[in-house]
């Protein structure tokens with residue numbers, strides 16, 4: 001198959017990517033930060049272009065057309081122009097071609113961290129916990145918009161809910177569950193684990209889990225720490241999660257990050273034997289010995305979509321592994337109030353809000369996604385067979 005769609009133009013792109021990558025490594029080693037950034041951007045953009053070419057060619061070859069006719073831009077590249085172009089007809093067409101031709105077996109996990117715009121790490125610098133009650137909430141409208149988007153793409157997700165939100169908006173959380181999504185836990189007060197003592201972490205988690213289970217009447221099996229904050233030194237949190245009845249954790253993002261650096265963590269799901277708990281890391285793309293972030297959130301908002309798609313395709317097609325993607329409801333809300341923050345924080349929270357919905361729609365198109373308990377159903381019973389079955393049964397509506 002590869003020989004059919006690999007052509008001179010793709011080869012030229014590949015050579016350009018290799019050159020840009022070599023320049024990037026040289027700049028990094030010699031401390032030329034601007035040069036490193038520019039060469040990285042060039043490599044990503046070239047890679048995205050090459051992927052578009054190769055995927056477009058694959059689609060045409062799969063449809064019986066010669067590879068030479070496959071150089072025209074693929075139809076789904078156009079869909080990024082706006083949500084209006086991502087209708088049911090396009091979706092059905094792309095599912096019939098992309099889904100069947102490219103990703104016949106791999107089903108990825110789609111996850112949402114359900115919190116309001118003022119719960120984020122950026123907002124926490126200007127808004128305290130005691131002020132949350134007085135801020136205008138936008139979560140009802142944005143979550144319903146996000147649920148509609150998922151419905152249009154026949155996708156069910158794992159929704160990690162902040163306990164505070166479930167207490168304030170129980171009907172909304174029940175609607176999320178009623179529409180077939182898995183409800184999981186995102187702490188109660190959105191404090192990073194590395195700032196808590198084990199006792200504080202246990203207290204916060206017990207409260208959040210109890211509220212969520214009272215709200216939906218179903219067991220909560222999964223946990224995600226705010227800011228992917230189970231980092232080296234806080235492994236004790238896994239033991240506590242297992243003791244509280246969780247089957248899996250998804251709090252590791254194995255990339256370098258100023259706040260939650262964890263670049264040496266495993267990239268794929270694994271059993272933490274000491275805790276009898278599954279860890280399901282967020283998606284990364286291994287390039288030149290580094291883990292590049294492709295898991296969603298701000299990376300999806302701020303980086304070119306071809307780069308994200310190329311990384312996901314690499315993991316699905318070359319490494320033959322499912323990925324875990326994440327996002328927040330406030331990331332599709334470009335009318336959220338801007339809170340006082342520095343320029344870097346403003347970029348992290350407010351840039352890319354107006355295009356995020358179209359990007360997510362494009363990701364959902366032609367790629368299979370499901371809740372974590374569905375994607376990893378074969379692994380989770382290893383941790384606790386009895387309750388894993390309960391979790392799966394409660395998502396009978398999920399595809």
Ligand SMILES: [Zn+2]
Nearest residue numbers: 113115226227
């Ligand atoms: Zn969060």
